[in-house]
Amino acid sequence: MTTTNNRISAFLMLWLIICASSSPFSGVVHTSSKVGLPAVLPCSVASHLESDHTPHIQWHTISYSVLERMGQDQFQGEAYRDRANVPEELLVRGNCSLFLQDVRFSDAGIYESYLVYGESNIKNRIFIQSVHLAVIDHKAIKSVETGADLILDLYTHQAEQVIFQNSTETNWTVLWEKDGIINNKDYLKKRDHKLILRRVTNSNSGTYKVLDLEGLALSTVKVKVTEPVLIKETEALEKQSALGQATMSMPPLSLITLFLTFNLMLQMN
Structure with missing residues (x-):
């Protein structure tokens, strides 16, 4: 009975490892952007590129369609309207990176990119990349x-x-x-x-x-x-000036001593 349980446990462990390694999320690329700034989600299809075909790219989140582009034709999801783009001049060279403008906190999450191929009536998709976008303040x-x-x-x-x-x-x-x-x-x-x-x-x-x-x-x-630095410097100069004037107005110590000695001698006489 113990041997059977061990075999079952080993099988389950192997199954979990296989599932984890086959999951598209096991190779997620991480990127981040501060809210309100642009973000770039990397993607490359150079290895799948055919010289006589314009690449057809799709970007999705778990819940929304973000963008789809084939040549000059482009579709943007409602939540990403006027903010998402895969530049055509980059796409023809195999760079399918997604450019987002004015990033929002709601943009944070997992994005998946796909290469679409096939005839007009029959379409297939090749998974390219998963990217996790973090949005920070x-x-x-x-x-x-x-x-x-x-x-x-x-x-x-x-x-x-x-x-x-x-x-x-x-x-x-x-x-x-x-x-x-x-x-x-x-x-x-x-x-x-x-x-x-x-x-x-x-x-x-x-x-x-x-x-x-x-x-x-x-x-x-x-x-x-x-406080401004100039005000502090002015106050210091004024204090130094006041101290200098007070010092100049005081009689020298030798004169004070002579005066006291002379008064003492007069009193003794």
Whole structure:
């Protein structure tokens, strides 16, 4: 009975190893991009390329069709419209890499590429590559001088809101909203995917978060407001000058000693 169980266990282990090694996900290529930036998912069909045929490529996720291209004809999935591309000039040379623009958190996951071949009525697919895309947020630490401008990068059209937490408080304040009214127009400006806080003060020290429609942080920036270097140097020079003037206004030590000695002699007489 024990021998039989051992054989069954060995068979099951061998079966799992075979299944794992045959799975397309066992050779997954990993890549990453920061949210809002471009991403490239590698792919090559050079070994399958036929000189007299234009490569026909498909990219899919587990749930969605991403892109399909054959020559000049291209189809983009709804979630990837105007953001996904396999450049034709690269494809004809066997490079079937997928280019994504303005990457979103929802883009993260496994992508599979296929080479499609066969007659118009009968199509077959050859699996090429699995790519895992990780999408990460932006993090930064900034130091800005009092009276200068603080520039916060929104990175993408996905930015819906900017919130702020003062370094001495626990509550978050909505600083900016997409298509919303900016209350403090005298010091807050939006230009070229950037939010500009003009003439910052110590009260602007703290943490800034750029949020998307789902409330996820596209970026987190910790800001410290410092005194300008020139002001510090000026204060030091003023202190040195005041000390020098005080020293010059005091009589020399020898004169003080002579004066005290002369007074003592007069008192003795």
